[in-house]
Amino acid sequence: MARTISYREALNEALMQEMERDASVIVMGEDNAGGAGAPGEPDAWGGVLGVTKGLYGKFPGRVLDTPISESAFVGAAVGAATRGFRPVAELMFIDFMGVCFDQIFNQAAKFRYMFGGKAVTPVVIRAMYGAGLRAAAQHSQALYPLFTNIPGLKVVIPSSPYEAKGLMIQSIRDDDPVIFCEHKAMYDTTGEVPAESYTIPFGEANVVREGDDVTIVAFGRMVSVAAQAADELAKSGVGCEVIDPRTTSPLDADTIIESVANTGRLVVVDESTPRCSMASDVSSLVAKEAFGSLRAPIEMVTAPHTPVPFSPVLEDLYVPDAQRVVNAVKTVTGWER
Template sequence: MARTLSYMKAINEALAQEMDRDPSVVVFGEDVAGGAGTSQPMDAWGGVFGLTKGLWEKFPDRVLDTPISESAIMGAAAGAAVSGLRPVAELMFIDFLGVCFDQIFNQAAKFRYMFGGKTRTPMVVRTCYGAGAGAAAQHSQTLYNIFTNIPGLKVVVPSSPYDAKGLLTAAIRDDDPVIFCEHKALYGVRGEVPTELYEVPLGQANVVREGTDVTVVALGQMVPRAQRAAEALQGEGVGVEVVDPRTTSPLDEATILASVTRTGRCVVVDEGYPRCGMGTDLVSLVATRGPRLRAPIGLVTPPHTPVPFAHVLEEAYLPGPDEIAAAVRTTLEPVDA
C-alpha cells in the first residue's frame, strides 16, 4: 500500500524499518541522536535536518552521537563494517568529504580488493549535497562525481521519495561501501511511497518520462526540473524522454544508450561543476559508445564557480527548466552537412 510521504520521511522510514529487520544495522554521526537520553530531550533534533529524529527512541543502543570528527566517523564506520555490523554513517554535508576522504577512498573502498575478496564492507555513508537552500559555498556543492571516480565505491543519487526509500534499503543491504547522496532541496518534496519495505536495485536507471525526439539524462534535483522542461516542450510538439540514472556507480549504461538510440538526440543535465564532472562523463559515454546522433550532444551545468549565497545569484547559478528546454531546442535545429 502506498501513501504520500516526503523525501526526508521516506529516508527516515527506510532506516527505521531496516533497523527493525536487521539488528546489525547501526546509525551514527554528529547529532544523529542530538542529546536524546539526556536531561534535555528537546535537544534530540536527529541531525542537522532532523532526518534521524525518532530513531533513538526505538533503538537507543544503535543510534550513536559522535564527536565532531568526520575522520573518526568514517574510520569507525569502516571498522564496524568489516567487524560484522552494517553501519549507516552520516557525513553532515558532502562538502566535508575533504576532512575524511582517506578513510573512505583509501580504506573502505579498497578492503575487498586488498584482501582478495575475503572481506565485506557493508557501510553506507549518508550525506546531503546541492544548491537551492541558501546554504552558501561551503555547504551547497554537488560532489558525487568525486566518489564516482573511486573504484570500490557505489554512489546513489535519488531524485524522488519512492527512490530514496528503495535505494537506501538496497544500499544498507549491499556488501560494499555505498555513498548515499541526498539533495537537501528535495527533502520536502512529497510522493507516493509504499508502507512496506522494498528495494530499488542499484545500477538500474529509471525512464521517468517517455519521448521520441530527444533524450534528457538528469540526476537528483535536475530530474524534476527536466520533467518541467519536457512538459513545456510537449506544448511545442516535442517529445522528450527523461532518464534518471539513479546511481552513478554502478551506472546503467544500457538504458541510457538504448534511449539515445531511440531518439537520436541527447542533452545531459548535471548540477555538478562542468569540468571533470558527472555530466561530462555521461556526454563521453554517449559520444564514444552511443549511435551516430542527429545533432551534437547538449550539456547543461552551472558555471565553473563556487555556489553563491545570495538567493537571486543562487537561482541564476542553478540550471532550470528554461535552460534545459533551450538546450533541447538546440538539438532540434538543422545541422549543416
C-alpha cells in the same frame, strides 16, 4: 500500500525498517542521539536534518552520537563495517567529505579488492548535497562525480521519496561502501511511497517520461527539473525521454544508449560543475557508444565552473533550471549540419 510522504520521512522509514529487520544495522552521526533527555525534548534531534528522528527512542544502543570529527567517525563506521556491522553514518554536508576522504577512497573503497574479495565493507555514508539554500560555497556543492570517479564505491542519488526509500534499503543491504547523496532542497518534497520494505537495484535507470525526439539524462534534483522541461516541451509537440540513472556508480549505460539510439539527440542535466562531471561522463559514453545514432551535438546543462555563490541572485543563476533545459532541447532539435 502506497501513501504520500516526504523524502525525509521516506529515508526515516527505510532506516527504521532496516533497523527492525537486522540488528547489525547501526546509525551514527552528529546529534543523531543528541537532545534526548534534555528538558522539553522527548526525542533526540535526529541529526541536523531530522532524518534519524525517532530512531534513538526505539534503538537506543544502536544510534550513536559522534564528535565533530569526520575522519574519526567515518573511520569508525568503515571499521565497524569490516567487523560485521552495517553502519549508516551521517556526514551532514557532503562538502565535509574532504576531511575524511582517506577513510573513504583509500580504505573503504579498496578492502574488497586488496583482500582478494574476502573482505566486505557494508557501510553507507549519507550526506546532503546541492545548492539553492543560501548555504554558500562550502555547504552547497554537488560532489557526487568525485566519488563516481573511484572504483570500489557505489554512488546513489535519489530523485524522489520513492527512490529515497528503496535505494536506502538497497544501500544498507549492499556489501560495498555506498555514498548516499541527498539533495538538501528535497527533504520536504512528497511522493507516493509503499509502506512495505522494498529495494531498488543499483544500476537500473528509471524512465521518468517517454519520448522519441530527445533523450534527457538528469541526476538527483535535476530529474524533476528535466521532467518539468519535458512537460513544457510536450505542449509544443517535442517528445523528451527523461532518464534518471538513480546511481552514478554503477551506471545504467544500456538504458541511455538504447534511448539515444531511438531519439538521436542527448541533453545531460547535472547540478555539479562541468569538468569531469556526470554530464561529461554520460556525454563521452554516448559519443563513443552511440556516435552513429547522434543527429546533433550533445548539450550539457550544468552549473558553471565556479564555487557556489553566496549572493542569492547569483546562486539562482548558478543552478540549472527548466528554462535552460528547454533551451538546450531546442538547440539539439534545431541543429542543422
